Amino acid sequence: MGEGVFIGGGGAGYATPQQLLLKYANRHGLIAGATGTGKTVTLQILAEGFSAAGVPVFLSDVKGDLSGLAKSGSADFKLHDAFAKRANTIGLDLTYSDTPVTFWDLFGEQGHPIRTTVAEMGPLLLSRLMGLSEAQEGVLNVAFRVADEEGLPLLDLEDLQSLLVWVGQNAKALSLRYGNVATSSVGAIQRELLVLENQGGDRLFGEPALELSDMMATAPDGRGRVNVLAADTLMANPSLYATFLLWLLSELFEELPEVGNPDKPKLVFFFDEAHLLFDDAPKALVDKVEQVARLIRSKGVGVYFVTQNPADVPEDVLGQLGNRFQHALRAFTAKDQRALKQAAETYRPNPDFDTAEAITQVGTGEAVTSMLQEKGVPGIVERTLIRPPSSQLGPITAEERAAIMAASAIGAKYDTPLDRESASEMLAARAEAAAKAAEEAEAQAAKQETEEREFRNARRYDGGSRTGGASRPWSTRHRHDDGIGESIAKVVVKELKGTTGRRIVRGILGGLFKGR
Template identity: 60%
Template sequence: MTMLHDEAVYLGTSFLSAEDGTQTSQGEYLPLSLANRHGLITGATGTGKTVSLQILAEGFSNAGVPVFCADVKGDLSGLAAKGEAKDFLAKRAETIGLGKDYDFASVPTIFWDLFGEQGHPVRTTITDMGPLLLARLLGLNDTQEGILNIAFKLADDEGLLLLDLKDLRALLVNMEERRKELSAVYGNISTASIGAIQRDLLVLEQQGAEHFFGETALDILDLMRTTRDGRGVVSILAADKLMQSPRLYATFLLWLLSELFEELPEIGDRDRPRLVFFFDEAHLLFEDAPKVLVDKVEQVVKLIRSKGVGVYFVTQNPLDVPDDVLSQLGNRIQHALRAYTPRDQKAVRVAADTFRPNPALDTRQVITELGVGEALVSTLMKKGVPSMVQRTLIRPPSSRIGPLSEGERKEIITNSPILGVYDRVVDRESAYEVLQTRAQNKIQREEEQRQQEETTKAKKSRTGFTLPDFNRGDRPQSAPSRSTSRRSSGRQTVAEAAVKSVVRSVASSLGRAIVRGILGSLKSGR
């Protein structure tokens, strides 16, 4: 009996004991038609989560489904290489009945890296990310987040492109200089809050975020490629260095998820997903996250399946995922958990109670007894009903277990179908350049005005006008009285009024065109 077929991903084999002592086996599968109902892979360190992720990626790729995953430890890069025959792999294949169906093969792979060192650079713009995710990335409080929202609104109103960090810094400086004027329009703008945001931006830059913001921005369709022979391409994000900045890692993946949600059209349920997205170290997404953000993540997870995207969270402990999100994850692979502490024991109870019970298994007990490469598996069946939980021996991967060498990785990057698309940094005119030009023009106008006033003063002295007597306290002509200054600054020439009218019209048009989605990123059609 073949264990592999086109309608499902083969996960492994479970063994059932009958009352007469005989043992039967059955394959455990993840139906492709229900793979967009999301999933969860959990287990303690070293119990086999990475291999489970690896075989899922292989199965989806072979079925023509593109995959995105973050490679936290470097091991997933082995997907790009053909596996090597080893005794323990052959023994596992024999035990689970895979037999002649077990073969070694690589999967088509594209490597990505925010820092551009171990893969193609990944970038987005400040404008695309939006204020909600950026506030999360910076760790802002409510007041500071309000100032950031004003910054984005001001940029939209004045047609300023926020592409990279220097654009945002320039805008914050401009806001500080115009604080009184802008506070009357947008609400109170605190110098202290602007200063706090600027300091957080500096910290973010030191963590390497300047590599992430800018152009050429990622085209989400490049994560959804298939090969000529119909296999899905696996996009692997090098995350070992990125994990040193866990908030940047979590915000980046959340932004990517929001981009998929906003960009992809509704397609309903299909025979297989358009993309499967693995969110490794998922606890970083929810750790210290404000409730409003968790609520929005829940909303995205709930709705994105209709876009044909399956989201799979990978973490050590099911308690890492909020209950409302956990309830959306229908496909489960649970590796061993240890029950040394009260929190560990609670995690075991939570994990056991989320499975459909199996009368033949004491699920709570089994979770603590699973060996490496074993897991409790429950997947969705027809009509979305979860299968009865089974103790399962996970299949051995066909690709390499372990990382690629540096040379192998470089060879794959060199032969990548997107080579040269993202490797060049583009720095077009944006808020930084526009505001710099405005400042220079302002200085030039002030200098011209000063020279004009000095010329006028000199002409008056030659034609017999009485020069001011400073001993009497007369004001020099170059310093008009306060009342005169107020009157003159309140007047507009016909030309100035016309220019301001045009600016307001353009800003209003831009404001209507810029529409943000659930997580604050720009919607498609922009």
């Protein structure tokens, strides 16, 4: 049998030593079972095994227990005797050791901040995150299209909020080009963004954004790094939790190159509380998850869903999960019994026992397992005692966590946020420039109006002198001037009645209207 991760075994009535073959580990898996039946320990020993084989791991720590991966177990531990007995039963030489761990936290409290940009998240996942209607999702797509066309980087929620303000102000023009852009939909999206911000979701968006290479690293000794996402606080917002993990999975799918069938995975991704991904999810999103699960294995990524009941995972996705770890299920109701029967039917039968009965009988730390064998054929179902973990069972202290974070080189890259010019600042600059231009145009128009009014009110100055005896009497001179003025007026009026005169009048009036 090829290189693999040792899972466990047993004595009389249990399986011979069981291992998960590394070359089939990217064909995904399922860890299922009721609360308190040992799913967390199974997840922990799998993470240890993959790390020891040089495979990086990503997992979410929903209850805070998995931080113990960073610290070696000890013979002083109260369960050491039980662990030693189990190790002897399954033929394991129990040794204690830690694993290289990097702590992450969307809120930047129990781990290094982990961020993405609004543009990278995209309108589909954002719509899912905020629970938008189809019409509202359409408006959000228009906003993203406008950002692309106008060269407006969408980095954080402030950028998206500013862009939506602009979309609302220009809704009529955008509707002619993209279809109906209702200001009511814009307002609804803004309200959902405010709710998301109040829940702390704004901390997910910004820069520096996560680089996948930092998550797929190995330690200096060649072991794969175990990336632990602190999710105990995050679980207060299940939609944010599920959307973030789906985004991360999608990024892996989009960015990693094809590697075919590698000898071992490039990364193993554990999706705990997997039912949150599928609860009330639209069909388009479920189809997307199925597509990712089907194709991402060729990128060298194994995805393991962790949930209480296999029925939490859609059947089309469940069919992609080749490695199975089924802890105890309790069939108290008719619905539970149907789920139990369905779970048992997904395994290759073992003639030595009834699978459905075994699923109800296995105790804590035991599981019904089935892993892919040579040529990718599912192994027959087996009852297995899960091996004890080598790292500490249970959480480390806050001080120990802080020390590990302080020693990590990741902190220098991600702990301090960046705030470069993006859509919010660019739209504000455009608005300021437009306001300044409007102010200058208004001032110019007011100046021109003043000049025109002064011109209309101006009086002609004749320049004559009333002093000296040689001058003619005023009355005589006035009558003479009137005669000349009348003669000139008659000539001008006559000329203006002709074609040339009409052209002159049109030219004068046209100039006045253009000036305004």
